[in-house]
Amino acid sequence: MPKFTPKPMYQIRAVSILFFIVTFLSSSSSLHDYYVSSTEVVYVEDKQQLQVTTRIFIDDIEAYFNAQTEDKIQLQPDIEAATIDSLVQLFFENNFNLFFDKKKVALDYIGRQYNDDQILIFAEATVLHPPSSYEIRNTILIPFRTGQQNIVHLKTTNTKKSFLMDASKTILAQFWAH
Amino acid sequence: MRHIFSFFAIVFISSATLVAQEEAPTKTQAGHKNNNNFKQLYEEFATPNRFRTASGAPGVDYYQQQVDYIMDIELDDENTKLYGEETITYTNNSPDELAYFWVQLDQNIRTKDAPALEKNASGISPLKRVESFVDEAMDEPFDGGFNIQHVKDANGKPLRYIINQTMMRVDLPTPLKSGAQYVFSIKWWYNLNNHVTDRARSGYEFFPEDDNRAYVIAQFFPRLAVYNDVEGWQNYQFWGNGEFALNFGNYEVNITVPEDHIMEATGELQNPKEVLSRTEFQRYKKALNTFDEPVFIVTQEEAEAKEATKATKKSTWKFVAENVRDFGFATSRRFIWDMMAVKAGNQNVIAASLYPKEGNPLWEEYSTKVVAHSLEVYSKYTFDYPYPKAVSVHAKNQGMEYPMICWNYGRPNEDGTYSDRVKYGMISVIIHEVGHNYFPMIVNSDERQWGWMDEGLDTFMQYLTEQEFETDYPSRRGDPSKIVRYMSGDQDFISPIMSNPENVYQLGPNAYGKPATALNILRETIMGKELFDYAFKTYAQRWMFKHPTPEDFFRTMEDASAVDLDWFWRGWFYSTDVVDIGLKSVKRYRISPNPTQEVKELVSSYGMTVDELPPMVFMLAEDSEEFTEELDSPEINSDVLKNYLAENSEDLAGKTLPKFFYEIEFEKPGGIVMPIIVEYAYADGTKELVTYPVQVWRKNDQSVKKMLTSDKEIIGITIDPNAETADVDLSNNAWPKEEVKTDFDKFKETVKG
Numbered sequence: 001m002p003k004f005t006p007k008p009m010y011q012i013r014a015v016s017i018l019f020f021i022v023t024f025l026s027s028s029s030s031l032h033d034y035y036v037s038s039t040e041v042v043y044v045e046d047k048q049q050l051q052v053t054t055r056i057f058i059d060d061i062e063a064y065f066n067a068q069t070e071d072k073i074q075l076q077p078d079i080e081a082a083t084i085d086s087l088v089q090l091f092f093e094n095n096f097n098l099f100f101d102k103k104k105v106a107l108d109y110i111g112r113q114y115n116d117d118q119i120l121i122f123a124e125a126t127v128l129h130p131p132s133s134y135e136i137r138n139t140i141l142i143p144f145r146t147g148q149q150n151i152v153h154l155k156t157t158n159t160k161k162s163f164l165m166d167a168s169k170t171i172l173a174q175f176w177a178h
Numbered sequence: 179m180r181h182i183f184s185f186f187a188i189v190f191i192s193s194a195t196l197v198a199q200e201e202a203p204t205k206t207q208a209g210h211k212n213n214n215n216f217k218q219l220y221e222e223f224a225t226p227n228r229f230r231t232a233s234g235a236p237g238v239d240y241y242q243q244q245v246d247y248i249m250d251i252e253l254d255d256e257n258t259k260l261y262g263e264e265t266i267t268y269t270n271n272s273p274d275e276l277a278y279f280w281v282q283l284d285q286n287i288r289t290k291d292a293p294a295l296e297k298n299a300s301g302i303s304p305l306k307r308v309e310s311f312v313d314e315a316m317d318e319p320f321d322g323g324f325n326i327q328h329v330k331d332a333n334g335k336p337l338r339y340i341i342n343q344t345m346m347r348v349d350l351p352t353p354l355k356s357g358a359q360y361v362f363s364i365k366w367w368y369n370l371n372n373h374v375t376d377r378a379r380s381g382y383e384f385f386p387e388d389d390n391r392a393y394v395i396a397q398f399f400p401r402l403a404v405y406n407d408v409e410g411w412q413n414y415q416f417w418g419n420g421e422f423a424l425n426f427g428n429y430e431v432n433i434t435v436p437e438d439h440i441m442e443a444t445g446e447l448q449n450p451k452e453v454l455s456r457t458e459f460q461r462y463k464k465a466l467n468t469f470d471e472p473v474f475i476v477t478q479e480e481a482e483a484k485e486a487t488k489a490t491k492k493s494t495w496k497f498v499a500e501n502v503r504d505f506g507f508a509t510s511r512r513f514i515w516d517m518m519a520v521k522a523g524n525q526n527v528i529a530a531s532l533y534p535k536e537g538n539p540l541w542e543e544y545s546t547k548v549v550a551h552s553l554e555v556y557s558k559y560t561f562d563y564p565y566p567k568a569v570s571v572h573a574k575n576q577g578m579e580y581p582m583i584c585w586n587y588g589r590p591n592e593d594g595t596y597s598d599r600v601k602y603g604m605i606s607v608i609i610h611e612v613g614h615n616y617f618p619m620i621v622n623s624d625e626r627q628w629g630w631m632d633e634g635l636d637t638f639m640q641y642l643t644e645q646e647f648e649t650d651y652p653s654r655r656g657d658p659s660k661i662v663r664y665m666s667g668d669q670d671f672i673s674p675i676m677s678n679p680e681n682v683y684q685l686g687p688n689a690y691g692k693p694a695t696a697l698n699i700l701r702e703t704i705m706g707k708e709l710f711d712y713a714f715k716t717y718a719q720r721w722m723f724k725h726p727t728p729e730d731f732f733r734t735m736e737d738a739s740a741v742d743l744d745w746f747w748r749g750w751f752y753s754t755d756v757v758d759i760g761l762k763s764v765k766r767y768r769i770s771p772n773p774t775q776e777v778k779e780l781v782s783s784y785g786m787t788v789d790e791l792p793p794m795v796f797m798l799a800e801d802s803e804e805f806t807e808e809l810d811s812p813e814i815n816s817d818v819l820k821n822y823l824a825e826n827s828e829d830l831a832g833k834t835l836p837k838f839f840y841e842i843e844f845e846k847p848g849g850i851v852m853p854i855i856v857e858y859a860y861a862d863g864t865k866e867l868v869t870y871p872v873q874v875w876r877k878n879d880q881s882v883k884k885m886l887t888s889d890k891e892i893i894g895i896t897i898d899p900n901a902e903t904a905d906v907d908l909s910n911n912a913w914p915k916e917e918v919k920t921d922f923d924k925f926k927e928t929v930k931g
C-alpha cells in the first residue's frame with residue numbers, strides 16, 4: 001500500500017550524500033555507469049522550425065523528482081501521467097534554454113516518450129531565420145549530481161556541432177554555424 | 179543477375195592507361211604508407227612467440243604464476259572494520275628470477291590522500307543544492323585504505339616493503355628462482371565504507387530503521403599482482419575504472435562474523451553443520467538435490483525476526499575454493515537465502531541467492547532462476563561451468579562480479595510494486611554478473627588494461643542469454659541500432675575500443691556496448707553463427723583458466739574460422755570510425771544501335787574510327803542527352819548483337835539476354851569497411867537480398883560501382899534493410915530516396931494523431 005510518511009532526518013541526509021559523491025568508483029555492471037544527458041537541437045530551415053529532443057536516463061530524472069518531493073514519484077509506468085507530464089515540462093523549461101541573438105527562444109514543450117531506459121523530451125519553436133549568434137543554457141541535473149555531463153548536438157542543414165557541458169560549463173555562447 | 183564486365187573490359191582498361199599518361203603530373207607526387215583498410219595487423223599485434231602463438235593459442239612455453247591464500251578474516255560489525263591475516267604461497271612458474279613481489283592494495287583508493295580522488299577535472303557550478311554544497315565543501319574524506327600491520331616470511335621474520343599508492347613492493351631476501359615457491363604472510367585491517375553512498379564495489383549498505391548492515395566485501399585482502407610474459411609485473415595502479423588483473427590459486431578462507439549472520443562466498447562451505455541451525459542445515463542439504471525450484475534456507479520471516487537483536491557470540495564460516503582468481507563474500511543478519519541445484523554439462527552446480535527483504539518480491543521470484551538460466555546458456559557457448567556454485571547477492575545500486583559470487587541491483591518500491599524497467603534491469607544485471615564467471619573469472623583477461631575483453635565479451639553473451647530468457651526480451655545492448663547514437667556522436671568524445679578504461683570518455687558504450695554489438699554483427703552478419711560460435715568457443719576453451727590478451731582473441735577468431743578479420747578489428751576495435759554506406763547513383767542502361775558520342779570520343783583518342791572496331795555492343799544511360807524514347811524498350815536494338823546471338827544460338831541454347839542493365843554506385847562516407855547488403859525490389863513485387871563482400875572496398879575506399887542485369891525492372895533499392903550494420907546515416911540508404919524520420923518527427927506524428 002502506498003503511504004505517505006515524512007522522511008526522518010537521517011534519511012534525507014543519506015539521500016543528499018548519495019547524490020553529491022563523485023562517481024570515480026562507479027561499479028562494473030550493466031547499470032549506465034556515468035551520468036549523462038543528450039540534447040539534439042535541429043534547425044529545419046525550410047520548415048522554419050527548431051526541434052529539440054532531450055534524452056535523460058529514467059533512473060536519473062526519477063531520482064531527481066524523488067529528491068524534490070515527499071511524494072513517491074515513479075516513471076514508466078507513471079504513477080499518474082498528468083503529474084509526470086507537468087513535472088517533466090517544468091524540469092525541462094527550468095533546465096534547458098536557448099537564446100538566439102540574445103533573445104530567449106520560446107520553446108514549446110510538446111511531450112515525452114520512453115525509449116528503453118531513457119526518457120525523450122520533445123520541444124519546438126518557430127524560428128524564421130537562423131540567428132547570427134546563440135547561447136545554450138543547460139543545467140540538466142547539474143545541481144543534483146556531481147559529475148553530470150550534458151551533451152548538446154546542434155544540427156543545421158549543412159553543419160553538425162557537439163558540445164560537452166557540465167557543472168563548470170552550463171552556459172555556452174557561440175556564433176551560428178554557416 | 180549476370181556480370182557483364184567483359185563487354186567493357188578491353189576498351190576501358192586501355193583508355194584508363196591512356197588518360198593517365200596524358201595527365202602526367204608536372205611535380206613529383208608524394209607517396210604514402212600502406213593505409214589500406216585491409217592491411218594485416220602485423221604492426222599492431224605483438225610478434226607471436228613460444229608463449230603465445232600466431233594461431234592465438236597458448237604457446238609451448240606459456241606459463242602463469244600460481245598464488246594460494248590461506249586467510250583468517252574477522253568482521254567487526256559494530257565498528258565497521260575488517261581484520262585479516264593471510265599466508266600466501268607464491269609459485270614462480272615463469273622462466274625468470276624475481277627479486278620482489280608487487281602486491282595490490284586496492285582499498286588504498288580510499289585513503290584520505292588517494293590521488294584517485296583528484297584524478298578528474300572539477301569546476302564550480304553556478305548553482306548547487308545546499309546540502310550538496312555544504313557536504314562537498316565541508317565533509318572530511320573517508321578514512322579508508324589498508325593499514326598494513328606486518329609482512330613476514332615463513333619464519334616470522336619481517337620483510338622489507340614499500341607502498342606506492344595502491345601497490346606494495348615486497349622485497350625478497352634472495353631472488354626467487356624459476357620453479358621455486360615462496361611463503362609469506364601479511365596482517366592488516368581497514369575501515370569498511372558504505373558502498374551505497376560512495377558507489378563503491380565493496381562495503382556495506384546501512385539500514386537505519388533497524389540499525390543493521392548488509393556487507394558485500396571484496397578487494398579486502400592484499401592480492402598479488404600478475405607477473406607474465408606481456409606486462410612483466412602489472413604496474414598500472416588502481417584508479418577506479420580499470421578493474422583487476424589477478425592470478426589463479428587455491429583459497430582457504432575462514433571468516434568470523436556475528437553468530438546471527440548468514441553468509442555466502444567464493445568457494446564451498448566446509449562447515450555448514452557448525453554455522454547453520456539444525457533446520458537451516460536440513461534445508462541446505464535438501465537444496466543441494468532440488469532441481470526444480472529454489473529451496474529457502476532462511477525465509478523472509480526468519481530474517482526479519484533477527485533484525486531487532488544482535489548476537490554477541492561469533493561464528494566462523496570456512497570456505498575452500500580451487501583455481502579461482504579472487505575471493506568475495508557477503509554477510510548480514512538481514513539476509514534471506516534460497517538455493518537450488520542446476521545441471522551444467524555433466525556436473526551439478528548450486529545456484530543461490532542472498533538478499534535483504536527490500537529485494538522482495540522480485541528477488542525470491544527471479545534471482546536464483548536467472549542464475550541457473552545464465553549458467554546453462556553461457557555453458558552452451560563456451561564451456562561447462564567448472565565451479566561448484568554461483569551466487570547472486572542483492573546490493574543496492576551496484577552490479578559487481580567475483581568468482582562464484584556477484585552483487586546485483588534491482589529493488590522494488592517500498593510497497594513491493596515494481597516496474598518492468600526495475601525487473602528487467604535486475605534480470606539483466608544478474609545475467610551479466612553471473613556471466614562474468616566466464617569472462618574474466620575463468621577466461622582471465624587483464625581488466626586493468628582492457629576493459630572490453632571481459633565487459634564486451636560478457637555483454638555480448640548477456641545479449642544471447644537475455645534473448646533466450648524470453649522472446650523479445652528488452653535488451654539494452656547488443657542490437658546494432660542501439661549503438662548508432664554513440665558511434666555517430668562527436669568524435670572528440672569517443673575513444674577506440676582498444677583503449678585503457680581510465681582514458682575513455684564513456685566507459686559504458688566504449689567497453690560494453692560497442693564491443694558487444696561488434697561481436698553480434700560479426701556473428702550474425704559477417705561470419706555467420708556456425709563459424710562464429712565455433713571460433714568463440716575455441717577462444718573460451720583455449721584460454722579457460724589462463725590469461726589471454728586482445729591478440730589471442732583476434733587471432734583465434736580468424737584461426738578457427740578461416741575468415742580474415744583484420745579489417746574488422748581495425749575498423750571496429752582500433753578506430754572510432756563509423757559505418758555509413760549509401761547509394762550514390764542508380765543508372766539504367768539500354769543497348770544502343772549506334773555508337774554513342776562517348777564511344778566515338780574514346781575511339782578517336784586511340785586514333786581510330788568506329789568503323790575500324792571489331793563487332794561491338796554500345797550501351798547508353800537513360801539519363802544521357804542522346805537517349806531517345808525508341809531506345810526505351812527491352813527489344814534488342816543492336817544488329818551486331820542480334821547477329822551474334824543468331825550465329826551462336828547452339829552454344830547459347832537455354833540462355834536468354836537480360837532485359838535490364840543497371841549501374842549502381844555505392845558510396846562509403848563512413849570509415850569502416852563492411853559488406854554491402856542490398857535489397858533489390860522488382861516491379862513484379864519480388865525482392866532479392868544481395869551481399870557484396872567487404873573486399874569490394876579494397877581498391878575503392880570512397881565509392882564502388884556494380885553492374886547488375888535482370889529480366890525484371892528494379893523499382894527500389896535499400897541498403898542494409900534489416901539494420902544489421904549500425905549504419906549511422908540512413909538518409910542515403912534508399913533509392914528512390916526516402917525521408918528518414920527522426921524520433922522528433924515520429925513523436926510529432928503521434929501527437930498530431
